[in-house]
Amino acid sequence: MLLLALLWIASSANASSRVETATGPGCRAARQSMSAESFLAQARSGTRSGLGTCPISIFFSGEITAPSASELKALLDAAVRGVRAGLVLVNLNSEGGDIWEALSLAEHIRAKDYRFVVMNVTADSYCNSSCVFVLAGGMKRIVTGNVGIHRPYFTEQRARSMGYVDVKHAYDSIYEQLVAFLRKVNVSDRLVADMWQVPSHKIKVLTTAELDAYGLSRDDAVLTEMESSDLRTACGDDAPRWREDYFEKVLTPCLDSNSVLSTECVNRRGSRHPYCRCMLETNPRSGYICD
Numbered sequence: 484m485l486l487l488a489l490l491w492i493a494s495s496a497n498a499s500s501r502v503e504t505a506t507g508p509g510c511r512a513a514r515q516s517m518s519a520e521s522f523l524a525q526a527r528s529g530t531r532s533g534l535g536t537c538p539i540s541i542f543f544s545g546e547i548t549a550p551s552a553s554e555l556k557a558l559l560d561a562a563v564r565g566v567r568a569g570l571v572l573v574n575l576n577s578e579g580g581d582i583w584e585a586l587s588l589a590e591h592i593r594a595k596d597y598r599f600v601v602m603n604v605t606a607d608s609y610c611n612s613s614c615v616f617v618l619a620g621g622m623k624r625i626v627t628g629n630v631g632i633h634r635p636y637f638t639e640q641r642a643r644s645m646g647y648v649d650v651k652h653a654y655d656s657i658y659e660q661l662v663a664f665l666r667k668v669n670v671s672d673r674l675v676a677d678m679w680q681v682p683s684h685k686i687k688v689l690t691t692a693e694l695d696a697y698g699l700s701r702d703d704a705v706l707t708e709m710e711s712s713d714l715r716t717a718c719g720d721d722a723p724r725w726r727e728d729y730f731e732k733v734l735t736p737c738l739d740s741n742s743v744l745s746t747e748c749v750n751r752r753g754s755r756h757p758y759c760r761c762m763l764e765t766n767p768r769s770g771y772i773c774d
Contacts, residue, residue, distance in 0.1 A: 540572045547580030547613055552588045559592065559600060570744070571600045573621070579612025582635060582657070586613075586664060589620020593668065598706055604628040611686055616661070618699060619670045625735070626700040629688050632674070636683035669704045671697045718761035725758035732756070746771065 539562045543555055555573075562571045579585070592600060602621030604610045610618050611631035618624060635657065637645070645653075658679065662672040674697045681687045694700035701707070714722035733756055737748035750772045753759050759773035 539570075540574060542574045542576070544576040545578075547577060547585045547588070547617070549581065549584055552581075552584040555588060556591050560595070563595070563600065572603050572744070573600060574603045574605060574608065575610045575614055575618060576604075576608040577610060577614040577617075579614050582613045582616070584613075585616045586620075586660075589616050589664070589668070592620045592622070598622045601625060604630060615674075615699070616664065619665060619668050619674075622703045622706050624700060624702060626694055630694060630699060631686040631688045632678045633681040633686050634679055634683045670699060673697065674699070714761065714765065717764055718758075722758070722761050725756070725761070729753060729756050729758035729762065 541555070541558050541562060543551070545551065559571065559573070600621060601623040602618050602625070604618065604626045606627040609629040609631065610626075611629075612633060613635075615630060615632060618626070618630065635654075637650070637653075658675060661675045661678075665672045665674060677687075689697070689699070691700070698704065710726075711723040714726060718725075733749055733753035734744065737745050737752060739745060753762075754772055754774045759771070763771060763773055
């Protein structure tokens with residue numbers, strides 16, 4: 484029960500979520516922004532059951548708590564059911580919060596096999612403390628913003644009632660659980676050891692090289708190899724390399740400042756790309772066009 488007092492947050496902030504969807508040509512003209520409550524209410528009523536092929540963007544900002552994690556799980560489930568193409572961008576902007584809720588959220592994503600959910604930290608956002616484990620839980624990840632790590636800590640009242648032995652036991656226990664989790668999601672468990680070297684009152688912002696070395700800024704390694712195998716079978720040995728090039732030169736530049744993917748932009752930049760036809764064969768409902 485000691486672990487219930489363990490926190491992982493740099494500063495407290497209220498959490499909020501909103502959703503952006505689009506159903507018009509080019510996935511821009513009819514873009515809608517709505518609160519989480521409105522999106523879930525429409526999903527429950529069935530009016531959000533046919534969103535088409537345009538991606539859905541979920542924006543999560545603030546502290547990870549039981550209510551905010553529960554809401555994000557519901558949003559994910561509703562979004563994946565509603566969009567036929569299956570692409571859902573989850574844009575994280577959080578200082579962290581409850582480590583157990585963060586792990587529960589990450590486990591939820593993995594249990595649902597949400598391989599078309601992309602965890603995204605944009606250039607003007609950050610994902611610190613326990614938020615890092617939500618990012619790690621995604622099977623697909625894009626990171627252009629800041630990701631920060633540090634040790635967890637106990638609430639002041641709880642820490643006063645615990646001796647060194649109890650605190651050490653609590654830290655050892657959470658350390659083992661986090662290592663096991665990272666191994667499960669194919670992220671380097673060296674991340675936990677490095678977290679433990681950063682005092683809880685500080686934040687170490689990871690470099691691009693560190694993010695890549697841990698595997699936090701790349702897709703899940705096993706999923707990548709599964710997809711590469713399927714691509715080679717469908718489109719030839721060069722397909723995995725062309726796919727990576729397509730993501731770098733076509734899809735990423737077509738994400739706007741709100742992390743919304745423009746179909747018009749993708750068609751303009753990618754219609755003649757060597758990967759385009761293979762992409763259509765493997766994603767026939769994507770709505771993209773090849774010359």
